[in-house]
Every structure is written in C-alpha cells, then in structure tokens.
Amino acid sequence: MKALKRGMLLLTMLAIPLFLAGCDRLIVFDPKGPIARSLTDLIVYSIIFMLVIVVVIFVLFGYIVWKYRARKDDGDFEPKEEKGNHTLEIIWFAIPIVIVIALMIPTTKTIYEVEDVPQGYEEEEPLVIHVTSADWKWIFSYPDQDIETVNYVNIPADHPVQFKMTSAGTMQSFWVPELAGQKYTMANMQTKLYMVADNPGSYYGRNTNFNGRGYAHMDFEVQALERDDFNEWVQEVKDTANQLTEDEYAELLKPTIIGRKTYNQTHLQWIDHAHGGSEKYLNPELYEIHHGGEEPAADEQTENTEQEQVETEENASESSSHEGHSHH
Template sequence: MFKKNHLAPLLALLPVLLLSGCDSNMVVFEPKGPVAREILGLINWSLVFMLLIVVVVFGLFGYIVWKYRARPDNKDYEPPEEHGSTKLEIIWTAIPILIVIALTIPTVNTIYKLEKVPEGYENKKPITINVTSADWKWIFSYPEQGIETVNYVNIPVGTPVKFKLTSAGTMQSFWVPALGGQKYTMNKMETQLYLVADHPGEYLGKNTNFNGKGYADMEFTVESKSQQAFDKWVKDVKKTAPKLTEKKYIDLLKPTHLGRLTFSNNHLAWVNHGDMNSKTYTFPELYRNHDYPGQIFKQPDNQKNKAGKTDDKSMDMNMKMDGHSNGGEHNGH
C-alpha cells in the first residue's frame, strides 16, 4: 500500500490538461530533467490509451445510431420484451475494470520511481534544500551551505536535489513543471521531492494550491547552473549577502508578495517548520481586506548591499502590513 502523498506528483496532470488550452507554452511537454520525462511518459501513455477508448466508443456510437435508425420499413417495429443479455452485461462491466488496471499499473510504477533518486544518478550525492512555503512566498534554506534565498533557488546542473518540503502556516503546493510533478507543503509535516535538472537554464515554479487571494502569483525561479558557477555563487552569498535575524524572519512570514532576497545564514537555527512542536505562522488578522496584487519583481535582489549592511528601511517597507499596500518598494526579483 502506498501513502496518500505518493499521489501528489501526478496531481499536476489535472491543471495541465485543463489549462493547456489557455497557454500555448505547455512546459510539461518539454521536460528538462529525468523526473519530468518520467511523468511525460505516463502522460503520453494515458493520452494515447484514452484516445483509443474515445475512438472505439464514438465509432460504436455512430455504428449503432446508423444501424438502428428509423426507416420506413421498420417504423411499426415493436421490440420483444427481453430479460437482457448476461454476456453483454459481463463485457461492459469487465471493460472498465481492464481500463482502470491498464492505467493503474504504469501509474503506480511511476509513483514509486519518483520517490527515489532518478535512474542514472544513484551514485551522485544529492544536495539538500529545505523549502518553506509562507503566504505568499517561497523560502529556500541550504543547510549544508548555510545560506537562504527567497523566491528563487539555485541548483547545480546534473546533480540530484533533495527538496525537504514544509510550510510555516497554510498548505501550499510546490511545482516546477519543467523538472517534475508537484507535492504539498504542510505545517508540522515534511514531504520530500527529488528533482534533477540536466539542462542549464531558468525554470518557473509555482503554487498550485488555492490558499488565499495571493496564491496565483506565488511564484519562484529555479536556476540550474554548472557546479563551478554554483560554488562561486555560494561563496559570493556568504561574503556579500546580509544576515537574517529571527525578527526579520518572522516579519518575512507575514502574508506579503516579495521579490528575491538572499541571506548569508538561514532560519533553521531558530525553527524547523516540519517539526510537530514548531509554531504555526498564519497571522489571520492580516488577511482582512488584503489587496496585494501578486507580482514577481524584476529588480536585482539584496544579495549585495552597500558596505555589506542590510537595508532595514527597505525591508521594513517590504514587510509593511497596512492592508492597502500595492507591494511597496522591494529589493526584489
């Protein structure tokens, strides 16, 4: 028996199929990693199999309508009263069961593959990144590198990444369509998701779970770069990015839309939101009359500050919670 959250990577199929007609750029069909290709294989199998069913059903429908249509020679025909056909009853009961089995077997196989490091990367040590969702932003903590980012995450190309997912408050859904399926983030719980980017580039990630007015624009970017470029970025962050204080972190968790932020330490020293005994940060009083427009800002982030100091005034503007702000002045992405 498999756990409920094992189904989460495949729930991405529903929004893709429903919304694909609204967007010509169907990222799921252009995978940039082995996990996404595994899911695409399942999608393609399902589409072909369901198309076959549709063709057969509509073909039979047309044949039956034509064969038993009203004609002058049968206008007075009265069919005899019959008990029915046991054979036909068995057939049209068995066919849906076989269809479900044909879809279930590859689905279960794919689900279990997605819970492990992708094939071909088993001998490469994964890096661990803790993902914390908050309304309406994504916080990425690197426990091994001792740094933290907001609304963007850098990863080395060709290296398995073990994302440890949790939430500071409400439940969200972590999804990078080009790299893999989605999984939920829940407070006081931790789920895991393995992803690999085998192409350098920048990929959009988003929240697909409705959890308030700002969820639709709760986006982030995944930047896949060479190992050398990744190592250099880590060194630059540790040298130039400001320190995150516990007070600033709690402010950051309030329901706001922020741009990109970078810090030379992380919040794991104060709180692990996946711990059952951790505090929940939901700030219900701040959701009333909430009018943040929800956008991802394109200005450079705060990684490099003048004189190496955090611009507290600018951060305070980001965190301002008057319920009428349009996003304020952001040091953001």
Template sequence: MSGGKWLRRLQFGVLATLASVLLAGCGSDYVVLNPKGPVAGTQYDLIMISIILCAVIVVPVIALTAFIVYRYRDTPDNKATYKPNWDHSTTLEIIWWGIPIVIIAILGYFTVRDTYALKESPNKEVKPITVQVTSLDWKWMFTYPEQNIATVNYLQIPAGVPVQFHLSAEAPMNSFWVPELGGQIYAMSGMTTELYLQADEPGEFQGRGANFTGEGFAHMNFNVKATTQEEFDQWVKEVKGTTPAMTKEDYEQLKKPGLTEVATYSSFPEGLFEEIVAKYGHGHPVDASEIRTYGDKKDETSAPQMPNMNMTPGMNH
C-alpha cells in the first residue's frame, strides 16, 4: 500500500472515532461531568486528573505506534535503518518503566486522598440530615427518620446541607446513583452502606438504579429536588399534614415486585429500616432493637456495616 493511501485510511479512522465519541452524547447532558455538589466536584477533579495522567502514556504510545508503522513500512523506497540484532536499550527501559511507575504513584496518591475525604461529610460546619434508602423491586423507598416521613421514587433535600444516606435492600442488590451529586454506591440486603451527598444550589436532578435487578430495572429512576431549607421544612409539614401514614400492610404491598408511581407518607412504622437490615443479616447476631439510630455512634452490636464504597462516576465494583 502506498504512503498516501495509508495516511488517508488513518485519517478516516481518526475522524470516524472522533465522530462516534462526539455524537454519542447528542441530545443529552454529560451529567457525570456536570457536578452540582462538593462530592461530585471532588470526583470530577479525580476523573480529570486520571484522564490527564493516562493521556501522558496513551497519547505518546499511539503517536509512536503510528510513527513506527509508517517509518518502518515495507516499501522498496524505505531507507529506515534496519537492525535485526538490536535487543536492548537501558535508556528506553528506564523511560517505559519509570514514567508509568511515577504516574501510578501520583494517581494512587490522589485516589487514596479523595477516597478517604469522601467518607466524611463534605461540610463540617452544617449538621447533615439522615435519609434511609431501601432498594425494592422495582422502586426506591426513602425514609427520613428525623422528620418521620417516607417517600417512594422521590427525594427532596435542602440545598447546602450534607445528606447522610444509609442504604440497604429488600430485593436483589442495586446501586444508588445521582450522577450530578456524586458517584454510585451499592444497596445490599442484610447490611448497610453509607454515602454523603450535597447539592450546592436548589435544582432538580435525576437519580437511578445503576445495577441490573430484573425486569423493571430500567424504570428504577427517581427525581431529586434540592430546595432552600425553608422550602424543605414547608414540604415536610405538607407531607405530614396531607398524606396518609405508611402501615406495615402498605409496606408489604410496596415491596412486592412491580412498578410504582411517586408516593409520600406522613409517617412510617418505627424501626422499619432497621428491621429490613436485620431480616437478611444471616449469620449475624443482630435484631432490630440492637441497631442504633443512624447518625449516632454505633457499638459492636450494630448491624453489619460495609465500607463506604463511594465510587467514582461510571465505576461499579
């Protein structure tokens, strides 16, 4: 193949790849790259650092690959030096081992630093509110233990206030994700995981289930509405004054497989979330009475806790 034809094919391949990447997101926002809170902002910075560090390796490798293929192509007029017995270069060995080691060390430092930082509240000056999240077939239930209200497929939070989520499941394992506010974390039966999120300003965001759980998985979406503290307090009052209380019978119906519209409840059975966690804690000597109120310090008899797997967007352990 002549050099001109080879270059034209390379150009076509590059343009096709760029078109695929750029057009893949047409008509929608890149929500993962559009952080609306401090947790998502930290994860965004980590993503950018990772991309830059990876590009330091990937871009030169791709460029060198293209150069070598072109420089040493098999053509009659190619005057490139031919060294069939060459097999070692100390300089090159240092370069292609040293640079990746340094990059991995830098990336490891930032990853460890941010992973530990994200285990804590993003705003130490403001007391967080607690929301208990239960993954069901195929809907999300949110209980607010401090306000004693519950919602289904809808989450309202005050802007500028950290939200401490405690997650479990009465269904197959799922992954809770609000892309604009932070990364994913698993909700698993028989245990709790923990996640901090915060919205910087009032707004509406889309939450979703990010782990396949069966037939209705694609519909496990929920709206997240961040409002001022005053509007949040007013919403709580309206819910408590205008909606029915959730009974044990209501919950038994709710947990059955199927899709459900948005619902709100003025109260929920005391200890409901703790009972859900304890129910599936096979092999663990716990019951609902032993699980402390979340947000308080737990002792050794507390429900089994999983580490805070606060994942970066797009990652799923």
C-alpha cells in the first residue's frame, strides 16, 4: 500500500509540470530564427545530457539499495573494514569534471556564436535598432530611418537586426524566445543582441526581470515583415506619425503602463541613456512608496496611468491605419 501511494505521488509530481506546460505553448522550443535555433539546440542537449546522468544515478542508487539491503538471515554479520579503493576514488573525482566539460564546451561555443551575425548573413548590413527600457514600457529607436515606436518593433524578415540596448532607469531583461536569447538592459551602458526572423510573422517579447508593480504588463510584439512591406511601413510612419518632442519623451519615461505609440524622430537626438543623463528625465518622487498615509505621488500616477490608457484606446484607431498592414 505504501509503495502504491508513493508511486501515485511520484506520478502526480511528474504530471503537474506537464499539465502546466499545456496551458501555453512552449515557444522557447519553437525557434523561428537561426540564433534561437542555436540556443534551443543547446537547451535540448543540456536537458538530455543531464537526464541521462539522473537516470544512471537513480538506477545505480536503486541497485545498491536493493543489493545491500538488510535481510532477516544476516544475523550478527558485520562487514570487514576496508581502506577504500583508489581507482574508484579517481573515477568519482573525474566524473564531475567530465560532466562540466561536456556542458561547458557547447555552451561556450553557442554563446560566442550568437554574439555575432548568424552564418549566411555576414554579407548583409544589419538593421540597427536602439532599445531603451523604461518603467513599464519598451522604446525602439530607428536611427537610420529616424522613427521611434513604443511597445512594438517592426523588422524585415530574413535580414539581420542588431539591437543596441540600454535602460533609462532600472535593470530589465529583453527576451524574444522564438527569435533570440535573453539579455539585460542597464542604465549608463549598452548591451548588444542580434536577431533574425526566418519568415514574416508576429513574435512575442517581454521583460523577464521583476522591476515593480507594472512588470507584468511589460511585453511587446516583434513584427517581421517582407522587405517591401517594411519599407512601406517606414514611409507610412514618416507621412502620418506625430513628431516626437522632448516633453513628450519625458512623459513616456514616467512609470506608467501605456499601449503602442509611433513617432517621427527619435529621442537619441537629446539623450542616449547608455552614456548617462537619465536623471534629467526621471522624477524620483514618482517611485516613492508611502506607508500608512496619503500617497500624493501614487494617486497622481494612477490618474496619469488611467489617462494614458484612455489615450491609448483613442490612439489605437488612428495608428491602425499605418500599422494594420503589418499584421499577417
């Protein structure tokens, strides 16, 4: 009976992660680009390798427990004292080293591989997009096209893209699991990430680093477009989008939850947060937490958030005219 209960408990524990995994698609195992495929292959290799180790250990553990279990006919038997076996000791010492090396070599190789333009795209000039994370939104700047978007980014399919990433304040984590790996954005410094989408489509991205009450809403969409469609979208933004002003950008950096926005010009003409100066645009009072009293900053922030959400809904119908064709 006890063995049956233990077996049922083990099956339940194994079924829970499988059940939860079925609640949503494991997009990290569904790569849509060469960089994501390299990372997925590394993850699968590591899982299989470690699973083999775990199975071997459990088999040996079960065998030893069974072989050397206490028996009724043992009587007063006492095993003789042994000084150990030098050969076995060397083996037990060498096995972990071999395991670490077997994981380290492909991991190091893959890390260096994804830090450069993927193979087959070396002759193409990457599209450069500056990524600035703020609370709680993502700002994408196209310096060559002189346009800027918020909470969505359009890229040409089957073409390398280089993201130059920084943060206007807190450290955050940029991740598009179907297209590239995760990398942090940090104030006063710049990190770089390459990305290629095999085919046109919509890809989910988000912040994976907890950074406050708006963290759960800090996601974005990557739209991979055909080359002609991408060029058409850029021209449409230039013809229809509002100009980004410094005052408008200062409003964007406030800790709010907003929808998508599109602008002509980029904030890079005033500030590149990778080189400092963020304090000019950030108000520390908006981040204050008051206990047991009035919260003027928080109340004001809530009103701003509600107003931004209303503006987002009104702006959605306006922006759909120059963003709608990008949805396939």
